[in-house]
Amino acid sequence: MGEIPDSHPRKASLLARAKLTEAASQGLLAESALIAHGRGEAFDYLLGERTSDSASQAIRETAARLLKAEISVISLNGNTTVLAGEQAIRAAAIIGCPVEVNIYYRTPERMENLISTLENLRLNVANQDPPLGWDDSQWPDIVNSVEILGGDADGRIEGLEGPRSICSSRGIEVADAVLVPLEDGDRCEALVALGKQVLVIDLNPLSRTARMAHVTIVDEVSRAMTELCSALVEEPEISQWDNGQALRDALGIMAQASNQIPS
Amino acid sequence: MGEIPDSHPRKASLLARAKLTEAASQGLLAESALIAHGRGEAFDYLLGERTSDSASQAIRETAARLLKAEISVISLNGNTTVLAGEQAIRAAAIIGCPVEVNIYYRTPERMENLISTLENLRLNVANQDPPLGWDDSQWPDIVNSVEILGGDADGRIEGLEGPRSICSSRGIEVADAVLVPLEDGDRCEALVALGKQVLVIDLNPLSRTARMAHVTIVDEVSRAMTELCSALVEEPEISQWDNGQALRDALGIMAQASNQIPS
Numbered sequence: 455m456g457e458i459p460d461s462h463p464r465k466a467s468l469l470a471r472a473k474l475t476e477a478a479s480q481g482l483l484a485e486s487a488l489i490a491h492g493r494g495e496a497f498d499y500l501l502g503e504r505t506s507d508s509a510s511q512a513i514r515e516t517a518a519r520l521l522k523a524e525i526s527v528i529s530l531n532g533n534t535t536v537l538a539g540e541q542a543i544r545a546a547a548i549i550g551c552p553v554e555v556n557i558y559y560r561t562p563e564r565m566e567n568l569i570s571t572l573e574n575l576r577l578n579v580a581n582q583d584p585p586l587g588w589d590d591s592q593w594p595d596i597v598n599s600v601e602i603l604g605g606d607a608d609g610r611i612e613g614l615e616g617p618r619s620i621c622s623s624r625g626i627e628v629a630d631a632v633l634v635p636l637e638d639g640d641r642c643e644a645l646v647a648l649g650k651q652v653l654v655i656d657l658n659p660l661s662r663t664a665r666m667a668h669v670t671i672v673d674e675v676s677r678a679m680t681e682l683c684s685a686l687v688e689e690p691e692i693s694q695w696d697n698g699q700a701l702r703d704a705l706g707i708m709a710q711a712s713n714q715i716p717s
Numbered sequence: 718m719g720e721i722p723d724s725h726p727r728k729a730s731l732l733a734r735a736k737l738t739e740a741a742s743q744g745l746l747a748e749s750a751l752i753a754h755g756r757g758e759a760f761d762y763l764l765g766e767r768t769s770d771s772a773s774q775a776i777r778e779t780a781a782r783l784l785k786a787e788i789s790v791i792s793l794n795g796n797t798t799v800l801a802g803e804q805a806i807r808a809a810a811i812i813g814c815p816v817e818v819n820i821y822y823r824t825p826e827r828m829e830n831l832i833s834t835l836e837n838l839r840l841n842v843a844n845q846d847p848p849l850g851w852d853d854s855q856w857p858d859i860v861n862s863v864e865i866l867g868g869d870a871d872g873r874i875e876g877l878e879g880p881r882s883i884c885s886s887r888g889i890e891v892a893d894a895v896l897v898p899l900e901d902g903d904r905c906e907a908l909v910a911l912g913k914q915v916l917v918i919d920l921n922p923l924s925r926t927a928r929m930a931h932v933t934i935v936d937e938v939s940r941a942m943t944e945l946c947s948a949l950v951e952e953p954e955i956s957q958w959d960n961g962q963a964l965r966d967a968l969g970i971m972a973q974a975s976n977q978i979p980s
Contacts, residue, residue: 475748485738492755496921499756500971658759660974708763709972711923 467495467503470676473536482567483532484559490636491533497657498674500708505681508703509673516633516653516669517685518692523631523651526551527603531558534635534675535568539575541679545633547597548585548686554625555604558638560617565605572602585687613644635675642666655679659704670697672704730758730766733939736799745830746795747822753899754796760920761937763971768944771966772936779896779916779932780948781955786894786914789814790866794821797898797938798831802838804942808896809863810856811848811949817888818867821901823880828868835865848950876907898938905929918942922967933960935967 462468474491477483505513520526528542530553535542546553555568576597584593601624609627611619618641621627632645635655639662645652646666654667655678664670671678725731737754740746768776783789791805793816798805809816818831839860847856864887872890874882881904884890895908898918902925908915909929917930918941927933934941 471749471752474752479748485742486734488751489734489737489755489758492752492757493759493762494755495752496756496759499921499923658762660762705972705974709968711968 464503466676467498470537470674471495474533477532477536480567481563482536482571484557484564486559487533494636494657494674497659497672497708500711501657501672501674501704502707502711503674505673505677506703506707508700508707509671509678510681512669512671512700513673513678513681514685514688514690515693515695516671517682517688518690519631519651519653519669520545520549520551520633521686521689522692523629525629526631526633527625527629528553529556529626529632529634529637530554530568530572530604531556531636532564532568534679535571538635538676538679539572540579541676541683542635543572543576543579543597543600544582544683545679545686546600547579547593548683550596552601552603552622552625554622555602556621556626556634558618558641560620565607569602569605576600576602585683587687611641611644611648613647614641619644635679637663639663639666659701659708664701668697669695670700672700727766729939730761733800733937734758737796740795740799743830744826745799745834747820747827749822750796757899757920757937760922760935760971763974764920764935764937764967765970765974766937768936768940769966769970771963771970772934772941773944775932775934775963776936776941776944777948777951777953778956778958779934780945780951781953782894782914782916782932783808783812783814783896784949784952785955786892788892789894789896790888790892791816792819792889792895792897792900793817793831793835793867794819794899795827795831797942798834801898801939801942802835803842804939804946805898806835806839806842806860806863807845807946808942808949810842810860811946813859815864815866815885815888817885818865819884819889819897821881821904823883828870832865832868839863839865848946850950874904874907874911876910877904882907898942900926902926902929922964922971927964931960932958933963935963 526549528546542553580594580597603622603625606622607620609621609623611621631651633653637654642663643666652667653669654663655671655675656664659672789812791809805816843857843860866885866888869885870883872884872886874884894914896916900917905926906929915930916932917926918934918938919927922935
């Protein structure tokens with residue numbers, strides 16, 4: 455892909471696509487990952503490639519619940535690591551929780567690859583400015599203490615079978631609130647059945663994951679995770695949350711896209 | 718990917734995905750092809766993964782215009798060859814026109830690969846039953862006479878630059894009606910500017926291609942091409958065609974998907 459001019463209206467989308475095709479060629483992604491990304495692109499296109507007010511509210515609610523939980527964890531798959539790995543580390547540092555690499559098509563190579571990618575991203579984040587009001591001198595230590603779980607593979611998600619049930623005993627297994635961007639329906643269902651707060655980022659408001667989660671952020675993952683970092687710093691309170699309304703809001707925006715057709 | 722049971726409600730979609738990941742690993746596709754397919758999957762999901770009545774009308778209109786034209790051609794890229802190559806050969810046999818491999822990211826290897834894939838598919842089609850009412854004994858000769866253009870690369874699409882302007886002097890360059898499933902916006906625009914009838918299959922009713930074409934079939938390419946073969950045999954007549962209405966129909970169906978959310 456050639457250089458994309460700053461003025462290109464869809465620059466962010468094209469950069470995300472370039473990042474993912476590069477990551478795919480490096481073996482970071484399952485073979486269906488690019489197709490999954492393309493599905494997301496279509497829904498984001500209908501959303502106008504911006505975070506809606508409704509999605510912003512879902513992001514605040516997610517921030518509140520992650521901060522309030524006894525044990526929170528941010529679960530990361532290949533696409534999320536590539537598109538929003540830095541923001542995930544930053545969010546985990548603000549919350550004071552681990553991230554956990556948890557992938558659907560688990561191979562030792564991809565796990566190692568993703569964990570070392572995140573270790574490098576953690577170094578970047580430690581060198582960035584801290585959130586407003588945070589102590590500059592402590593930030594690097596806070597970031598460097600964010601644990602990257604998943605390699606241990608000593609926990610189980612009850613209700614699932616085979617490699618898809620594997621998780622960390624110090625992460626997803628014990629957490630009472632799990633942020634799972636881009637999760638598949640089966641795993642989302644199992645996590646809900648275990649009584650955990652399940653907070654998801656999913657561009658398809660009709661997906662099983664989107665409908666089953668407690669809070670669904672219908673937004674592109676890198677935009678949502680960036681805004682989540684800001685929301686966390688504001689320490690919002692948990693609200694009465696109507697997740698069906700959040701899904702209907704997103705579908706309403708997508709439906710309005712039909713006004714774009716000249717008659 | 719494991720065996721998909723016949724009862725799976727999304728079997729066709731999962732099979733298409735498996736075909737494409739296989740073709741990608743064989744080097745038949747550009748690296749962005751899987752992402753493009755994923756975008757299509759999302760729009761097809763919103764369409765309910767079925768051919769709408771409105772799309773059926775667009776298919777009939779396309780059939781009428783391909784039959785009526787002086788010189789027709791069916792342009793094929795990687796994804797179309799993989800998903801609907803057989804149907805394209807069959808349609809070309811019924812029309813009595815060539816197919817032309819024309820790809821956006823042109824390399825000699827991919828061109829050769831796609832042309833030999835189509836040569837094999839042509840053998841399959843020659844062994845299939847002819848359309849109802851056609852002579853069994855002549856069908857294999859009719860199919861085997863379908864030319865597979867594109868390798869010659871001796872024509873140009875005026876208005877485009879670089880490798881993307883390359884076409885066949887006996888195909889797209891001289892044709893007055895071109896069926897271009899899954900075309901990109903720039904090329905669609907150039908073909909329209911040259912005064913050709915541009916007939917497209919595009920799952921995104923908001924894409925530049927969908928809006929610029931003379932007839933837009935908003936449908937999944939293998940379903941649409943299968944139905945096109947049936948429509949061609951019925952020899953429909955050209956109508957007064959309102960392509961904006963076809964696009965609004967598709968968006969209306971996608972908007973109705975919002976009724977699926979429980980309140």
